[in-house]
Amino acid sequence: MMHLSAFRQTIRAFGSGSKKSLSSQVFRNRQIRLASRPVGLPTAANFSITEEDVSLPRGEPSMVVKTTYLSLDPAMRGWMREGRSYIAPVGINEVMRATGTGEVVASSSSVFKVGDIISGMVNAQEYSVFSDTKSRNTGLWKINTDIGTELQWLSAMGMPGMTAYFGLMEIGKPVRGQTLVVSSAAGAVGQIVGQLGKIKGMKVVGIAGGAEKCAFVCKEFGFDSCIDYKQPLKSFYSDFKKHCPKGVDIYFDNVGGEILDCVLTRLNYQARIIICGAISQYNAEGGNTPGPKNYLSLLVNRARMEGLVVFDYSKQYPVAIAEISQWLAAGKMKVLTDVVTGPIDKFPDTLNMLFSGQNNGKLLLKIESKK
Amino acid sequence: MMHLSAFRQTIRAFGSGSKKSLSSQVFRNRQIRLASRPVGLPTAANFSITEEDVSLPRGEPSMVVKTTYLSLDPAMRGWMREGRSYIAPVGINEVMRATGTGEVVASSSSVFKVGDIISGMVNAQEYSVFSDTKSRNTGLWKINTDIGTELQWLSAMGMPGMTAYFGLMEIGKPVRGQTLVVSSAAGAVGQIVGQLGKIKGMKVVGIAGGAEKCAFVCKEFGFDSCIDYKQPLKSFYSDFKKHCPKGVDIYFDNVGGEILDCVLTRLNYQARIIICGAISQYNAEGGNTPGPKNYLSLLVNRARMEGLVVFDYSKQYPVAIAEISQWLAAGKMKVLTDVVTGPIDKFPDTLNMLFSGQNNGKLLLKIESKK
Numbered sequence: 072m073m074h075l076s077a078f079r080q081t082i083r084a085f086g087s088g089s090k091k092s093l094s095s096q097v098f099r100n101r102q103i104r105l106a107s108r109p110v111g112l113p114t115a116a117n118f119s120i121t122e123e124d125v126s127l128p129r130g131e132p133s134m135v136v137k138t139t140y141l142s143l144d145p146a147m148r149g150w151m152r153e154g155r156s157y158i159a160p161v162g163i164n165e166v167m168r169a170t171g172t173g174e175v176v177a178s179s180s181s182v183f184k185v186g187d188i189i190s191g192m193v194n195a196q197e198y199s200v201f202s203d204t205k206s207r208n209t210g211l212w213k214i215n216t217d218i219g220t221e222l223q224w225l226s227a228m229g230m231p232g233m234t235a236y237f238g239l240m241e242i243g244k245p246v247r248g249q250t251l252v253v254s255s256a257a258g259a260v261g262q263i264v265g266q267l268g269k270i271k272g273m274k275v276v277g278i279a280g281g282a283e284k285c286a287f288v289c290k291e292f293g294f295d296s297c298i299d300y301k302q303p304l305k306s307f308y309s310d311f312k313k314h315c316p317k318g319v320d321i322y323f324d325n326v327g328g329e330i331l332d333c334v335l336t337r338l339n340y341q342a343r344i345i346i347c348g349a350i351s352q353y354n355a356e357g358g359n360t361p362g363p364k365n366y367l368s369l370l371v372n373r374a375r376m377e378g379l380v381v382f383d384y385s386k387q388y389p390v391a392i393a394e395i396s397q398w399l400a401a402g403k404m405k406v407l408t409d410v411v412t413g414p415i416d417k418f419p420d421t422l423n424m425l426f427s428g429q430n431n432g433k434l435l436l437k438i439e440s441k442k
Numbered sequence: 443m444m445h446l447s448a449f450r451q452t453i454r455a456f457g458s459g460s461k462k463s464l465s466s467q468v469f470r471n472r473q474i475r476l477a478s479r480p481v482g483l484p485t486a487a488n489f490s491i492t493e494e495d496v497s498l499p500r501g502e503p504s505m506v507v508k509t510t511y512l513s514l515d516p517a518m519r520g521w522m523r524e525g526r527s528y529i530a531p532v533g534i535n536e537v538m539r540a541t542g543t544g545e546v547v548a549s550s551s552s553v554f555k556v557g558d559i560i561s562g563m564v565n566a567q568e569y570s571v572f573s574d575t576k577s578r579n580t581g582l583w584k585i586n587t588d589i590g591t592e593l594q595w596l597s598a599m600g601m602p603g604m605t606a607y608f609g610l611m612e613i614g615k616p617v618r619g620q621t622l623v624v625s626s627a628a629g630a631v632g633q634i635v636g637q638l639g640k641i642k643g644m645k646v647v648g649i650a651g652g653a654e655k656c657a658f659v660c661k662e663f664g665f666d667s668c669i670d671y672k673q674p675l676k677s678f679y680s681d682f683k684k685h686c687p688k689g690v691d692i693y694f695d696n697v698g699g700e701i702l703d704c705v706l707t708r709l710n711y712q713a714r715i716i717i718c719g720a721i722s723q724y725n726a727e728g729g730n731t732p733g734p735k736n737y738l739s740l741l742v743n744r745a746r747m748e749g750l751v752v753f754d755y756s757k758q759y760p761v762a763i764a765e766i767s768q769w770l771a772a773g774k775m776k777v778l779t780d781v782v783t784g785p786i787d788k789f790p791d792t793l794n795m796l797f798s799g800q801n802n803g804k805l806l807l808k809i810e811s812k813k
Binding site: 156157327332346347348349361362363364365366367368369370371372373374375376377378379380383 | 527528698717720732733735736737738739740743746748749750751754
């Protein structure tokens with residue numbers, strides 16, 4: 072409970088007046104904007120780089136944040152697409168949406184002071200400006216480095232951790248001894264799902280691309296086994312059967328496509344499928360993504376397939392963060408981050424590492440200002 | 443509660459010794475057997491008609507039941523298919539599985555006496571023999587005609603009613619004022635789902651084939667509106683939007699295919715889809731059924747898709763039957779049955795009426811002995 076109370080102190084700190092820096096400094100802000108909607112994989116041509124000056128606005132208490140890390144997430148592909156979704160798409164010529172961390176470099180805020188490290192929707196730019204109202208409304212918070220490092224706050228204690236935690240606990244409902252299968256096992260969310268599954272006493276089977284990644288997932292994160300999806304579909308099916316001899320009780324799906332179809336053929340009675348993402352389908356052209364053709368296995372096995380959007384659980388984040396920070400401190404859980412360092416111009420190429428599966432663990436871009 | 447107690451008396455009657463008929467009478471039994479597994483729609487060629495003599499076995503207390511009605515159900519298509527399912531497939535040359543009702547014509551049973559009307563797995567034959575053990579294990583029960591007619595026990599108070607009731611109540615979880623969509627709205631299950639939805643204060647929209655069926659569903663069963671699926675897909679989509687301006691909260695799916703895909707595009711936040719069947723896909727050749735390509739709408743809307751097999755709720759049937767029998771008696775619910783009368787030879791053609799959508803309401807074959 073030590074960690075929970077530490078987190079609560081962080082929350083309470085929001086309310087305390089802090090020393091204000093009434094700087095009139097001007098910052099040169101380089102920004103990545105969405106230039107066009109990608110067809111298939113996003114490329115550098117879908118983005119433009121612009122520059123503008125930012126400074127502390129007069130009037131409402133505000134702050135300027137200098138970006139430290141940007142988080143690269145599969146969900147970004149969805150945000151670039153037009154149409155109805157759980158969140159409005161990024162508009163053409165708008166700064167690309169991105170979460171990340173940063174340091175407060177100028178402040179008239181009644182909540183944040185210069186030097187504070189914050190986490191939130193800083194977007195793909197070097198500097199961002201938040202009024203106190205905006206920082207309240209966009210879920211921005213001060214990072215408490217007493218209970219976790221900045222990288223931990225961006226991974227296990229950030230969106231990937233919250234996604235793993237609430238998907239598995241609230242939709243999956245883990246049961247000791249049952250079998251949990253996780254796709255994108257080496258990814259930001261997958262690695263945490265697997266470790267949570269082990270903490271809950273489940274048999275955990277990962278799915279990842281390549282023998283090396285599979286071995287890594289077992290060695291580093293304690294998965295019981297891991298199936299290589301980079302093999303012919305037929306042998307993937309027989310491998311899958313070998314790794315899950317007792318069938319599948321929970322499937323945490325980050326990929327969709329043929330892997331989802333294979334899992335559907337091995338469901339147990341009252342199995343739960345958490346639809347967290349479908350990275351294999353995000354970049355399909357013309358919306359011709361095939362559906363899971365074995366979905367009637369849900370009927371046969373009285374199974375359930377349910378969608379997860381982590382924002383729904385935001386009120387419960389403090390409890391999850393407190394629990395995870397304890398597991399991290401106790402060595403029961405670890406996170407692997409893959410940090411690319413460079414100027415903000417590297418954003419499009421770094422994003423593409425996600426979709427080609429080149430990253431190992433949570434992918435981050437550490438922003439270095441251009442000289 | 444009057445009806446619940448009446449039902450319980452029926453259950454208790456199972457235990458009381460009743461007058462035994464130690465008949466040695468021989469009955470000539472005509473049977474429909476599965477001759478081959480259908481590819482696509484089942485035809486008469488997939489069945490054979492055989493004859494054998496049956497009589498009361500010596501030894502264990504038993505009875506002979508003369509079939510009155512056979513129930514024709516979409517699930518039968520699944521039972522004819524090889525492979526893993528919620529119930530073993532019907533073997534080649536086995537009598538085709540079927541539920542129905544019948545009259546006890548010979549008995550050494552300690553439970554059932556001559557003249558009793560029973561309901562259960564009588565199969566596609568004129569006579570069936572049940573030992574007391576078998577009748578206990580296969581869910582056979584005596585019909586209490588004080589609380590419902592034989593036709594009501596085969597529809598609203600039988601499998602279709604139980605399927606509608608537990609699917610809607612346990613998986614759908616109806617909420618007053620929300621929108622419920624039901625496919626196969628004029629069918630055995632659909633008509634009851636819609637009426638239960640109205641009883642629960644929902645806006646109920648049916649989907650059925652043809653303007654006539656649609657009008658019928660609204661007039662007879664009180665659906666708020668009904669969409670004709672026999673129109674070009676594009677106009678079906680725009681019709682759907684008109685009929686469900688506030689989106690869909692519960693979809694009771696009996697058909698799968700393109701209709702399921704359309705509904706997925708109109709889901710509300712935390713919508714529930716009950717996968718009860720997929721009649722549009724049962725007869726697809728070679729297993730090339732497409733999956734629901736818009737399934738990622740589950741993610742966007744945090745929605746749930748869950749399979750239903752009514753047998754899971756068998757212990758709760760008495761409660762549902764009691765409630766439904768009261769609604770029937772009070773005129774809050776009605777059932778429409780479509781009864782074909784003829785010899786057992788009519789079984790294959792009658793079954794095909796289901797898959798071509800020729801029936802209006804619960805389809806039954808009333809068995810007339812061949813002269």
